[in-house]
Amino acid sequence: MSTEGAVRRGRARAHLSAGRIDKGSALPMYDQLERIIRAAIADGILKPGELLPGELHLCELYGVSRTVVRQALAQLENARVIVRVKGKGTFVAPQKTTETLAGRLAGLFEEVASRNGHVRSTVLRLEREPASEFVAEQLDLAVGTPVVVLERLRFVDDERWSLSTTWMPEAIGRHVFGVDLTNSSLYALLESRGVKAETGIRSIEAALTDAREGQLLGIGPGKPVLQLRSRTFDAHRRPVEYFEALHRGDRSRFEFHLEASTSRDRPVFITQ
Template sequence: MARGIDRSSPLPFYYQLKQLVLTDLRDRQLAAGDRLPGDHELCATYDVSRTVVRQALAELETEGVIQRVKGRGTFVAPERTSEHLVQSLTGLYEDVAARGDQLRSVVRRLEVAPADEQIAGLLELPVGARTIVLERLRLVDDEPWVLATTYLPYDVAPGLLDDDLTQHSLYALLEQKYGVELTHGRRRVEAEVASDTLAGLLGISPGAAVLVLRSTSYAGERPVEVFVAYHRGDRSRFEVTLKRTPPAESRPPLMHVTGQASV
């Protein structure tokens, strides 16, 4: 960090400091996990207040550039991986494999259970109908990444209880072994904070941000899979490709009404 704060610049000190840190990361080619100067060192180096330092680092942390660990210091944050699970009917296995990373699963639960009211409604089954429940802790390159629970009608894949789901894609099994042709789905993403139990499984701090992906997949008109997946907020981001549709030429013009309405 050879440059300093330009005190004659109209740019706020915190913004200048933020740019200096970014330049330092680039010039020194720092990698994820490398330690950065602490608050006191930055204050002394650039002769700025701790408020300035905190604001600059807070923005960098929000943007996913750095990671501040209480009692340990400030580090370069691991790069968040873009996932396209909200814009195409793929599974995490396929998405991770396409990036060249390795995914394995720890199967925490695989059993037949009666559908409660919520799951029965989503799968369009009677309440109490037999479903296969699959809970997996998904690890990318051996780091906990996602905790996912999947529900399927039992008749869709009755042999699934005997399949190896630690290394294989569920979607590939459904399509290749059970002849289930997935055609479309509906997914939504929500933000939550990690409970103590979830944080322990994902290796994050209680209260840390998680991205929750909820999905229903269909084979034709029949819903055949429902899942809820908790993704680490510090490792994942979802990207969606948008396309603007030109306004329809046949759309009627806006009407301007004057006068007083009577009732």
């Protein structure tokens, strides 16, 4: 174990030691222990992927039975806060990145940056191609019109997170050539070139990976993912981009901010 890892483990144990089980409380002891561990994770004392103290150590630390410890850990595992690996121990589960689908238009880069995370992209494909019938419809172009296609594998805090493909009209996509997108935002790049995304229409649904997608995302074929589709427009309602993104289901979460409807609200109907 590295010196840094040993120091962090020491801090984690000290933090857990500071928690107390109130045996006279009406709240069951396993619920109290669950809250203590959750607090250590929320405060960043226990990091994603970090090994938790063993069951016997937790028993000694809090003066509780192994049954109490196992119940607390079972509840945390069911909530996907921790992951138990046979023969290795119990680890803090990877945190999910939240994307908000309401009120403001933002990409993965902006969403993660707002939470002090880091996004890195590997460009898999950047080229011009004739617009297919479907892509032409999304971008309001004639079939066969040249478009720019950009495919990226996205990492959040060095974890494989999503696989996205973006199609842009050639007049917009040409700005992407020769630019390093490893640590930068596509939206920010386009805005610096005078192309600003103002509005968008997004949808999300469940999907399964094929062999290539599963390999790139590091989860294998036939695994559940969240598929995001989006059309983005400028202030004049001209299409800026159309993209499709596959987000790992074990890494991503989408939040919807809702308000009570008004007479001016328009219902949205989803058809198959």
